[in-house]
């Protein structure tokens with residue numbers, strides 16, 4: 001096993017190479033630019049293509065084109081750019097094209113600032129674009145996961161013909177850690193539905209329009225059945241010290257890292273605290289959270305938004321246990337002591353459920 | 354008079370029956386006298402002539418020709434409104450031999466998709482664009498388009514297009530032709546049989562250039578929309594001649610038949626897995642066995658001016674710890690403050706998985722300037738270490754519960770004629786006084802982290818100089 005010290009942003013690029021991505025279309029935006037810059041270096045070096053486009057609107061449509069032609073294509077951006085891509089992402093879903101998108105979340109709304117927030121959650125997880133569609137959403141919390149989740153995203157995108165998001169944040173992207181490159185290397189295969197400009201694929205059609213309501217219904221029902229299958233197949237999460245816990249923090253990305261430090265402090269203080277870390281937020285690990293709720297474990301949802309993921313937690317809990325929200329916005333991250341305090345307050349019953 | 358009213362032409366490039374439209378369907382969805390059918394027949398005929406049916410990928414736009422894929426027995430991709438040039442780019446960068454046909458209306462191309470077409474043209478993407486200018490939004494029922502003529506009445510310009518409220522019609526062929534990259538730009542018309550004939554030649558040429566990999570071709574075609582103009586097909590053709598053609602002048606604006614530099618082979622040649630892994634693991638650090646007994650974690654804060662190598666000092670520290678088998682995290686302060694102002698880095702080394710990468714109470718503070726000492730000295734853990742760059746920092750720490758060391762890092766770096774390496778002095782001193790990681794590890798790690806390899810020897814020299822200095826001062 002060999003390690004290299006690298007930022008989450010670089011790990012994502014390497015994950016893309018190992019995942020068989022051949023096309024990267026980018027447009028600069030802090031804090032995601034390093035991914036495009038890394039791709040601009042690594043992709044040509046390894047016989048793949050990097051291109052800077054004129055806007056995120058074009059980026060996503062270039063991804064659409066490359067995916068239509070059977071390529072493994074990706075992009076990376078942050079809030080304002082992902083928002084611009086929304087129509088294109090909806091088209092990808094409608095046309096059932098696989099794609100991988102990294103969102104290095106920054107503070108919003110509007111131009112906001114470049115420090116981390118997790119306030120793209122609703123846009124990415126609930127679908128910022130129009131129509132009844134889903135994205136598969138992974139939430140890495142380390143450089144290693146940036147690499148592995150990005151790598152695996154290409155396999156998963158091809159399998160389900162869906163967009164896979166890596167929903168990360170400015171800290172996970174900027175942070176440098178040890179990352180191992182060992183592991184599988186994937187390659188895209190020929191797809192029987194793609195348009196290759198050859199005799200075999202001549203009858204193939206990439207489209208999201210179905211003028212006839214029956215056909216549209218049939219198509220939309222098919223999409224929903226794929227989503228159902230994904231929900232059965234892909235839910236992923238990690239639990240740390242939750243078995244005997246009286247109180248569990250629910251957090252992803254940078255908040256899960258801070259939460260990990262907080263539960264260590266709490267355990268030292270004799271508080272039975274645990275951490276529940278979704279690794280996918282769509283599909284959301286609702287059953288596992290429901291199990292905690294059924295055991296009456298108190299839940300503290302920690303995130304860099306006013307409570308976007310907490311809404312999903314509450315849906316899973318169905319009122320069976322106390323859920324409190326610890327939200328922080330503006331680009332500020334909670335200190336370990338603040339989380340320790342919040343947990344302590346909640347145990348004493350001092351925090352609003 | 355070219356007729357589009359009859360069942361779609363019998364080119365073998367069209368399906369025999371349009372099953373995607375409806376079972377056994379033989380007619381198109383276009384209105385009588387519409388130009389779309391005429392142009393699509395020409396395109397089909399040209400595809401047939403060049404024998405490129407298998408290679409062709411037709412990009413349907415949003416607009417009345419959204420359903421072009423009902424008819425073309427070729428590869429088909431339906432695109433979002435205005436973005437077909439971006440889609441074409443994605444396809445072109447993936448498929449070397451595909452013949453890509455961009456087909457767009459005036460709302461699609463000159464309105465919502467203006468940026469995409471200009472940039473695809475400007476990049477000289479090797480594909481052919483057929484731009485159907487009917488001076489109106491057809492599919493949505495007759496609203497004003499960017500190409501609508503002044504005074505022309507539409508649903509959204511009921512009193513006629515007004516130059517001050519609505520702007521003037523946009524000449525796309527002219528706009529595209531001033532870009533350096535396109536190889537062929539022509540404006541044609543479907544007004545008369547003669548013009549139709551010219552259009553046919555233009556369509557062929559645009560496809561031929563693509564097949565020859567010459568680059569970007571653009572054919573604007575003035576085309577009737579009798580339905581939304583409120584005219585009969587005959588009246589509409591006359592209106593094209595009498596009105597559209599007077600504003601949008603017909604003719605060839607650009608044609609580089611020869612001497613066009615053909616773009617490099619666009620085929621990708623991904624390297625094989627082994628080459629890839631070799632490339633990616635170059636400079637990697639094999640795992641060093643972790644000690645049986647758990648070592649205590651250490652956290653560091655390094656602060657100074659942007660440009661003093663604060664961030665790379667942290668990286669160097671992390672690299673050393675990594676090669677001694679620790680897990681590490683390095684987090685920069687970043688953002689506007691990085692530009693010229695102060696910078697700081699947090700580094701954590703631990704045998705356990707690292708939680709928060711933010712260092713609020715460092716075990717060790719490296720203060721490379723005075724403001725960094727001011728900002729962080731109170732945060733240092735009791736019993737911790739503060740090390741300052743005494744070339745720059747004049748004040749002493751006010752803390753009495755920490756070990757305090759001073760090294761003239763900037764002066765020593767200057768002496769070694771490597772002013773940028775004050776950070777190496779600080780890291781060397783830090784490891785020497787704390788004994789946290791070995792100096793041998795530091796020597797091995799510098800080449801991994803150093804970007805300018807030419808300065809390797811001088812950097813290593815500074816490690817020795819620092820140790821000598823500390824020994825002379827009897828600090829170690």
Ligand SMILES: Cc1ncc(C[n+]2csc(CCOP(=O)(O)OP(=O)(O)O)c2C)c(N)n1
Nearest residue numbers: 415416417434458459460461489490491492
């Ligand atoms: C984002 C978006 N905005 C608006 C529309 C609605 N729309 C459909 S077709 C069209 C106009 C097409 O006009 P044009 O490009 O001139 O083509 P024509 O129908 O005249 O051939 C519009 C605005 C859409 N589909 N998508």
Ligand code: SF4
Nearest residue numbers: 383384387417491578
């Ligand atoms: S509305 Fe106009 S452009 Fe559309 S099909 Fe009818 S005539 Fe053609």
